[in-house]
Amino acid sequence: xxxxxxxxxxxxxxxxxxxxxxxxxxxxxxxxxxxxxxxxxxxxxxxxxxxxxxxxxxxxxxxxxxxxxxxxxxxxxxxxxxxxxxxxxxxxxxxxxxxxxxxxxxxxxxxxxxxxxxxxxxxxxxxxxxxxxxxxxxxxxxxxxxxxxxxxxxxxxxxxxxxxxxx
Amino acid sequence: xxxxxxxxxxxxxxxxxxxxxxxxxxxxxxxxxxxxxxxxxxxxxxxxxxxxxxxxxxxxxxxxxxxxxxxxxxxxxxxxxxxxxxxxxxxxxxxxxxxxxxxxxxxxxxxxxxxxxxxxxxxxxxxxxxxxxxxxxxxxxxxxxxxxxxxxxxxxxxxxxxxxxxxxxxxxxxxxxxxxxxxxxxxxxxxxxxxxxxxxxxxxxxxxxxxxxx
Numbered sequence: 001x002x003x004x005x006x007x008x009x010x011x012x013x014x015x016x017x018x019x020x021x022x023x024x025x026x027x028x029x030x031x032x033x034x035x036x037x038x039x040x041x042x043x044x045x046x047x048x049x050x051x052x053x054x055x056x057x058x059x060x061x062x063x064x065x066x067x068x069x070x071x072x073x074x075x076x077x078x079x080x081x082x083x084x085x086x087x088x089x090x091x092x093x094x095x096x097x098x099x100x101x102x103x104x105x106x107x108x109x110x111x112x113x114x115x116x117x118x119x120x121x122x123x124x125x126x127x128x129x130x131x132x133x134x135x136x137x138x139x140x141x142x143x144x145x146x147x148x149x150x151x152x153x154x155x156x157x158x159x160x161x162x163x164x165x166x167x
Numbered sequence: 168x169x170x171x172x173x174x175x176x177x178x179x180x181x182x183x184x185x186x187x188x189x190x191x192x193x194x195x196x197x198x199x200x201x202x203x204x205x206x207x208x209x210x211x212x213x214x215x216x217x218x219x220x221x222x223x224x225x226x227x228x229x230x231x232x233x234x235x236x237x238x239x240x241x242x243x244x245x246x247x248x249x250x251x252x253x254x255x256x257x258x259x260x261x262x263x264x265x266x267x268x269x270x271x272x273x274x275x276x277x278x279x280x281x282x283x284x285x286x287x288x289x290x291x292x293x294x295x296x297x298x299x300x301x302x303x304x305x306x307x308x309x310x311x312x313x314x315x316x317x318x319x320x321x322x323x324x325x326x327x328x329x330x331x332x333x334x335x336x337x338x339x340x341x342x343x344x345x346x347x348x349x350x351x352x353x354x355x356x357x358x359x360x361x362x363x364x365x366x367x368x369x370x371x372x373x374x375x376x377x378x379x380x381x
Contacts, residue, residue: 009217010215010217010246061246061249063246063249063250063252063253064250064253064254064257080217080220081217081220081221081339081340081341081381082217082219082220082221082224083220085221085224085340085381086220106339106341106342106347107217107341109341109342109343109344109345110340110341110343112343113343113364
Protein backbone atom coordinates (compact mmCIF):
# COMPACT_ATOMS: atom_id res chain seq x y z
CA UNK A 1 0.00 0.00 0.00
CA UNK A 2 1.41 3.36 -0.98
CA UNK A 3 1.88 5.24 2.26
CA UNK A 4 2.46 8.85 3.28
CA UNK A 5 3.99 9.52 6.69
CA UNK A 6 3.52 12.97 8.21
CA UNK A 7 5.62 13.98 11.21
CA UNK A 8 5.59 17.22 13.21
CA UNK A 9 8.11 16.40 15.98
CA UNK A 10 7.63 17.48 19.57
CA UNK A 11 5.75 20.68 18.75
CA UNK A 12 2.36 21.12 17.15
CA UNK A 13 1.45 21.93 13.59
CA UNK A 14 -2.33 21.89 13.39
CA UNK A 15 -2.54 23.60 10.04
CA UNK A 16 -0.51 20.89 8.33
CA UNK A 17 -2.57 18.11 9.91
CA UNK A 18 -5.82 19.87 8.97
CA UNK A 19 -4.75 20.45 5.43
CA UNK A 20 -3.48 16.91 4.93
CA UNK A 21 -6.74 15.42 6.19
CA UNK A 22 -8.95 17.89 4.32
CA UNK A 23 -11.77 16.48 2.18
CA UNK A 24 -10.43 17.49 -1.21
CA UNK A 25 -7.67 14.94 -0.92
CA UNK A 26 -4.80 15.29 -3.29
CA UNK A 27 -2.99 12.28 -1.85
CA UNK A 28 -5.62 9.87 -3.07
CA UNK A 29 -5.39 11.36 -6.56
CA UNK A 30 -1.66 10.71 -6.48
CA UNK A 31 -2.28 7.05 -5.72
CA UNK A 32 -1.55 7.03 -1.99
CA UNK A 33 -3.81 4.71 -0.02
CA UNK A 34 -2.51 4.96 3.53
CA UNK A 35 -1.76 7.96 5.74
CA UNK A 36 0.19 7.83 9.02
CA UNK A 37 0.21 10.97 11.16
CA UNK A 38 2.48 11.85 14.06
CA UNK A 39 0.74 14.91 15.49
CA UNK A 40 2.84 15.76 18.58
CA UNK A 41 1.16 18.32 20.85
CA UNK A 42 -1.40 19.13 18.17
CA UNK A 43 -4.87 20.07 19.35
CA UNK A 44 -6.61 17.26 17.48
CA UNK A 45 -5.71 13.60 17.18
CA UNK A 46 -7.59 12.56 14.04
CA UNK A 47 -9.54 9.32 14.34
CA UNK A 48 -9.33 6.51 11.81
CA UNK A 49 -12.71 7.40 10.27
CA UNK A 50 -12.08 11.14 9.99
CA UNK A 51 -10.73 10.70 6.52
CA UNK A 52 -13.03 8.37 4.58
CA UNK A 53 -11.12 8.29 1.32
CA UNK A 54 -7.85 6.98 2.73
CA UNK A 55 -6.73 4.52 5.42
CA UNK A 56 -5.58 6.61 8.36
CA UNK A 57 -3.54 6.04 11.51
CA UNK A 58 -2.61 8.80 13.93
CA UNK A 59 -0.60 8.99 17.12
CA UNK A 60 1.07 11.69 19.19
CA UNK A 61 4.56 10.43 19.97
CA UNK A 62 6.75 7.40 19.50
CA UNK A 63 10.25 7.04 20.85
CA UNK A 64 11.44 6.14 17.37
CA UNK A 65 9.84 6.99 14.03
CA UNK A 66 12.34 4.92 12.05
CA UNK A 67 9.84 2.13 11.38
CA UNK A 68 7.17 4.50 10.08
CA UNK A 69 9.71 6.12 7.78
CA UNK A 70 10.86 2.75 6.52
CA UNK A 71 7.28 1.71 5.71
CA UNK A 72 6.37 4.88 3.83
CA UNK A 73 6.74 5.99 0.21
CA UNK A 74 6.66 9.71 0.95
CA UNK A 75 7.50 11.58 4.14
CA UNK A 76 6.14 15.03 4.93
CA UNK A 77 8.03 16.68 7.77
CA UNK A 78 8.02 19.96 9.72
CA UNK A 79 11.78 20.59 9.04
CA UNK A 80 13.04 18.93 12.21
CA UNK A 81 16.67 17.91 11.82
CA UNK A 82 16.12 14.41 13.17
CA UNK A 83 13.25 13.55 10.85
CA UNK A 84 14.98 15.13 7.82
CA UNK A 85 18.23 13.22 8.31
CA UNK A 86 16.47 9.97 9.18
CA UNK A 87 14.22 10.18 6.13
CA UNK A 88 16.99 11.04 3.70
CA UNK A 89 19.21 8.42 5.30
CA UNK A 90 16.52 5.84 4.61
CA UNK A 91 16.41 7.02 0.99
CA UNK A 92 12.77 8.15 1.11
CA UNK A 93 11.45 11.18 -0.77
CA UNK A 94 10.89 14.09 1.57
CA UNK A 95 8.67 17.12 1.44
CA UNK A 96 9.32 19.72 4.14
CA UNK A 97 6.47 22.02 5.03
CA UNK A 98 7.65 24.95 7.07
CA UNK A 99 5.64 26.04 10.06
CA UNK A 100 5.57 29.81 9.63
CA UNK A 101 3.77 30.29 12.93
CA UNK A 102 6.98 29.30 14.73
CA UNK A 103 9.10 32.43 14.81
CA UNK A 104 12.85 32.19 14.54
CA UNK A 105 12.85 28.48 13.87
CA UNK A 106 16.56 27.76 13.37
CA UNK A 107 15.90 24.25 12.14
CA UNK A 108 14.83 25.87 8.88
CA UNK A 109 18.46 26.59 8.06
CA UNK A 110 19.09 22.89 7.59
CA UNK A 111 15.98 22.26 5.49
CA UNK A 112 16.84 25.23 3.31
CA UNK A 113 20.40 23.99 2.77
CA UNK A 114 19.25 20.43 1.99
CA UNK A 115 16.82 21.97 -0.47
CA UNK A 116 19.60 24.01 -2.07
CA UNK A 117 21.61 20.77 -2.36
CA UNK A 118 18.56 19.18 -4.06
CA UNK A 119 17.93 16.50 -1.44
CA UNK A 120 14.34 17.47 -0.66
CA UNK A 121 11.46 19.69 -1.62
CA UNK A 122 10.44 22.45 0.71
CA UNK A 123 7.88 25.20 0.91
CA UNK A 124 7.56 28.18 3.19
CA UNK A 125 4.37 29.66 1.86
CA UNK A 126 0.82 28.89 2.90
CA UNK A 127 1.00 25.15 2.81
CA UNK A 128 -2.58 24.44 1.72
CA UNK A 129 -1.83 25.95 -1.65
CA UNK A 130 1.69 24.72 -1.45
CA UNK A 131 0.90 21.11 -0.78
CA UNK A 132 -1.64 21.07 -3.52
CA UNK A 133 0.80 22.52 -5.97
CA UNK A 134 3.95 20.71 -4.91
CA UNK A 135 2.87 17.11 -4.53
CA UNK A 136 1.50 16.70 -8.05
CA UNK A 137 4.80 17.89 -9.44
CA UNK A 138 6.81 15.88 -6.99
CA UNK A 139 9.33 14.44 -9.35
CA UNK A 140 11.43 11.98 -7.46
CA UNK A 141 13.89 11.88 -10.32
CA UNK A 142 14.89 15.45 -9.59
CA UNK A 143 15.98 14.74 -6.04
CA UNK A 144 19.55 13.73 -5.36
CA UNK A 145 20.02 11.00 -2.74
CA UNK A 146 21.99 12.16 0.26
CA UNK A 147 25.41 10.70 0.90
CA UNK A 148 25.61 8.59 4.02
CA UNK A 149 27.13 10.47 6.97
CA UNK A 150 30.35 11.72 5.44
CA UNK A 151 33.33 10.85 3.34
CA UNK A 152 34.69 8.39 5.88
CA UNK A 153 32.90 5.10 6.19
CA UNK A 154 33.56 4.66 9.85
CA UNK A 155 31.87 7.56 11.55
CA UNK A 156 32.85 6.22 14.96
CA UNK A 157 36.40 7.18 14.16
CA UNK A 158 35.43 10.78 13.67
CA UNK A 159 35.23 11.81 17.25
CA UNK A 160 38.35 9.93 18.17
CA UNK A 161 40.58 11.12 15.35
CA UNK A 162 41.47 14.40 17.04
CA UNK A 163 42.50 12.57 20.18
CA UNK A 164 44.70 10.24 18.19
CA UNK A 165 46.28 13.16 16.40
CA UNK A 166 47.28 14.98 19.50
CA UNK A 167 48.07 12.28 22.02
CA UNK B 168 40.02 50.78 54.76
CA UNK B 169 42.94 48.44 55.20
CA UNK B 170 40.60 45.46 55.30
CA UNK B 171 39.02 46.53 52.03
CA UNK B 172 42.42 46.80 50.40
CA UNK B 173 43.45 43.36 51.63
CA UNK B 174 40.12 41.97 50.47
CA UNK B 175 40.51 43.49 47.04
CA UNK B 176 44.03 42.25 46.55
CA UNK B 177 43.04 38.77 47.73
CA UNK B 178 40.18 38.83 45.24
CA UNK B 179 42.36 39.93 42.35
CA UNK B 180 44.94 37.30 43.29
CA UNK B 181 42.21 34.66 43.25
CA UNK B 182 40.97 35.94 39.90
CA UNK B 183 44.47 35.73 38.46
CA UNK B 184 44.90 32.24 39.83
CA UNK B 185 41.60 31.11 38.31
CA UNK B 186 42.36 32.60 34.91
CA UNK B 187 45.82 31.05 34.97
CA UNK B 188 44.33 27.65 35.78
CA UNK B 189 41.68 28.14 33.07
CA UNK B 190 44.46 28.86 30.59
CA UNK B 191 46.38 25.76 31.67
CA UNK B 192 43.27 23.58 31.52
CA UNK B 193 42.27 24.80 28.06
CA UNK B 194 45.82 24.32 26.77
CA UNK B 195 46.05 20.85 28.28
CA UNK B 196 43.09 19.64 26.24
CA UNK B 197 45.19 18.64 23.31
CA UNK B 198 47.68 16.63 25.31
CA UNK B 199 45.43 14.85 27.70
CA UNK B 200 46.34 11.24 28.47
CA UNK B 201 43.60 9.38 26.65
CA UNK B 202 45.38 6.26 25.60
CA UNK B 203 46.14 4.93 29.06
CA UNK B 204 42.51 3.98 29.64
CA UNK B 205 40.25 1.30 28.25
CA UNK B 206 36.98 3.10 28.63
CA UNK B 207 35.95 6.71 28.95
CA UNK B 208 33.06 8.01 30.99
CA UNK B 209 31.06 10.42 28.87
CA UNK B 210 28.47 12.98 29.81
CA UNK B 211 26.13 13.47 26.87
CA UNK B 212 23.98 16.58 26.95
CA UNK B 213 20.59 15.89 25.43
CA UNK B 214 18.45 18.96 25.11
CA UNK B 215 14.91 18.86 23.89
CA UNK B 216 13.36 17.27 20.79
CA UNK B 217 15.68 18.10 17.91
CA UNK B 218 18.88 18.29 19.92
CA UNK B 219 18.24 14.91 21.49
CA UNK B 220 17.72 13.18 18.13
CA UNK B 221 20.90 14.72 16.84
CA UNK B 222 23.09 13.93 19.82
CA UNK B 223 21.84 10.34 19.71
CA UNK B 224 22.90 10.07 16.07
CA UNK B 225 26.28 11.34 17.20
CA UNK B 226 26.44 8.90 20.09
CA UNK B 227 25.58 6.11 17.68
CA UNK B 228 28.97 6.64 16.08
CA UNK B 229 30.87 6.45 19.35
CA UNK B 230 32.52 3.08 19.93
CA UNK B 231 31.60 1.02 22.97
CA UNK B 232 34.80 2.22 24.64
CA UNK B 233 32.89 5.37 25.47
CA UNK B 234 31.13 4.02 28.50
CA UNK B 235 29.49 4.48 30.89
CA UNK B 236 27.36 7.12 29.23
CA UNK B 237 25.54 9.66 31.37
CA UNK B 238 22.76 11.48 29.58
CA UNK B 239 21.68 14.81 30.98
CA UNK B 240 18.17 15.92 30.11
CA UNK B 241 16.14 18.95 31.14
CA UNK B 242 13.67 18.08 33.87
CA UNK B 243 10.73 19.23 31.76
CA UNK B 244 11.49 16.76 29.02
CA UNK B 245 9.81 13.33 29.13
CA UNK B 246 10.17 12.55 25.43
CA UNK B 247 13.95 12.67 25.42
CA UNK B 248 14.21 10.05 28.15
CA UNK B 249 12.15 7.61 26.12
CA UNK B 250 14.17 8.31 23.00
CA UNK B 251 17.40 7.69 24.89
CA UNK B 252 16.21 4.40 26.39
CA UNK B 253 15.01 3.20 22.99
CA UNK B 254 18.33 4.16 21.43
CA UNK B 255 20.43 2.50 24.15
CA UNK B 256 18.41 -0.70 24.01
CA UNK B 257 18.79 -0.84 20.23
CA UNK B 258 22.58 -0.60 20.48
CA UNK B 259 22.56 -4.27 21.35
CA UNK B 260 25.50 -4.17 23.71
CA UNK B 261 25.45 -6.98 26.22
CA UNK B 262 26.56 -4.69 29.00
CA UNK B 263 24.90 -1.45 28.13
CA UNK B 264 26.03 1.06 30.70
CA UNK B 265 24.07 4.23 30.73
CA UNK B 266 22.06 6.40 33.05
CA UNK B 267 19.86 9.44 32.65
CA UNK B 268 20.26 12.45 34.92
CA UNK B 269 17.97 15.45 35.14
CA UNK B 270 18.82 19.08 35.74
CA UNK B 271 16.59 22.16 35.57
CA UNK B 272 16.36 23.56 32.07
CA UNK B 273 18.64 26.54 31.58
CA UNK B 274 16.60 28.29 28.93
CA UNK B 275 13.21 27.64 27.35
CA UNK B 276 12.77 28.71 23.74
CA UNK B 277 11.91 32.44 23.60
CA UNK B 278 12.69 32.97 27.27
CA UNK B 279 13.83 36.51 28.04
CA UNK B 280 17.48 37.33 28.71
CA UNK B 281 17.18 38.35 32.33
CA UNK B 282 15.22 35.30 33.41
CA UNK B 283 17.55 33.08 31.34
CA UNK B 284 20.42 34.19 33.55
CA UNK B 285 18.51 33.18 36.68
CA UNK B 286 17.48 29.80 35.32
CA UNK B 287 20.99 29.14 33.98
CA UNK B 288 22.38 29.79 37.46
CA UNK B 289 19.79 27.40 38.82
CA UNK B 290 20.81 24.65 36.44
CA UNK B 291 24.47 25.40 37.18
CA UNK B 292 23.74 24.69 40.83
CA UNK B 293 22.64 21.17 39.95
CA UNK B 294 25.29 20.70 37.22
CA UNK B 295 28.04 21.19 39.75
CA UNK B 296 27.30 18.27 42.10
CA UNK B 297 26.51 16.12 39.05
CA UNK B 298 29.91 16.78 37.49
CA UNK B 299 31.74 16.32 40.78
CA UNK B 300 30.02 12.98 41.27
CA UNK B 301 30.55 11.62 37.75
CA UNK B 302 33.97 13.14 37.00
CA UNK B 303 33.70 12.19 33.32
CA UNK B 304 36.56 11.96 30.84
CA UNK B 305 34.57 13.79 28.23
CA UNK B 306 31.51 15.97 27.77
CA UNK B 307 29.73 15.72 24.44
CA UNK B 308 27.25 18.43 23.55
CA UNK B 309 25.60 19.90 20.50
CA UNK B 310 23.96 23.14 21.43
CA UNK B 311 21.02 23.14 23.85
CA UNK B 312 21.31 25.86 26.50
CA UNK B 313 21.97 23.28 29.20
CA UNK B 314 25.45 22.73 27.71
CA UNK B 315 26.74 26.00 29.13
CA UNK B 316 26.35 25.35 32.88
CA UNK B 317 27.50 21.74 32.43
CA UNK B 318 30.64 22.73 30.53
CA UNK B 319 31.43 25.46 33.06
CA UNK B 320 31.11 22.87 35.82
CA UNK B 321 33.38 20.56 33.83
CA UNK B 322 35.94 23.36 33.48
CA UNK B 323 35.76 23.96 37.19
CA UNK B 324 36.86 20.37 37.81
CA UNK B 325 39.95 21.18 35.79
CA UNK B 326 40.53 24.56 37.40
CA UNK B 327 40.45 22.98 40.84
CA UNK B 328 42.88 20.33 39.61
CA UNK B 329 40.46 17.46 40.27
CA UNK B 330 40.14 16.19 36.73
CA UNK B 331 40.69 17.42 33.20
CA UNK B 332 37.42 16.92 31.36
CA UNK B 333 37.66 17.06 27.57
CA UNK B 334 34.83 19.15 26.15
CA UNK B 335 33.71 18.13 22.68
CA UNK B 336 31.22 20.50 21.13
CA UNK B 337 29.54 19.58 17.86
CA UNK B 338 27.49 22.45 16.50
CA UNK B 339 24.03 21.34 15.45
CA UNK B 340 23.74 20.33 11.80
CA UNK B 341 20.91 22.87 11.63
CA UNK B 342 23.45 25.66 11.91
CA UNK B 343 24.57 26.27 8.35
CA UNK B 344 25.67 29.91 8.34
CA UNK B 345 25.64 31.12 11.95
CA UNK B 346 26.61 29.64 15.32
CA UNK B 347 24.01 29.19 18.03
CA UNK B 348 24.30 31.30 21.17
CA UNK B 349 25.60 28.23 23.01
CA UNK B 350 28.12 27.68 20.24
CA UNK B 351 29.40 31.23 20.48
CA UNK B 352 29.87 30.86 24.24
CA UNK B 353 31.56 27.46 24.05
CA UNK B 354 33.75 28.24 21.03
CA UNK B 355 36.58 29.39 23.26
CA UNK B 356 35.82 27.09 26.18
CA UNK B 357 35.69 23.74 24.36
CA UNK B 358 38.66 21.53 23.53
CA UNK B 359 37.26 20.33 20.22
CA UNK B 360 34.75 22.42 18.36
CA UNK B 361 33.15 20.73 15.36
CA UNK B 362 31.06 22.45 12.72
CA UNK B 363 29.21 20.61 9.98
CA UNK B 364 28.99 23.13 7.16
CA UNK B 365 31.86 24.75 5.25
CA UNK B 366 30.61 28.32 5.66
CA UNK B 367 31.03 28.01 9.43
CA UNK B 368 34.51 26.56 9.09
CA UNK B 369 35.50 29.62 7.09
CA UNK B 370 34.18 31.97 9.75
CA UNK B 371 35.62 30.14 12.75
CA UNK B 372 39.26 29.12 12.26
CA UNK B 373 39.50 27.11 15.48
CA UNK B 374 36.67 24.81 14.41
CA UNK B 375 37.11 21.32 12.99
CA UNK B 376 35.20 20.51 9.83
CA UNK B 377 34.87 16.91 8.66
CA UNK B 378 31.66 17.24 6.73
CA UNK B 379 28.35 16.20 8.18
CA UNK B 380 28.97 13.84 11.08
CA UNK B 381 25.44 13.12 12.29
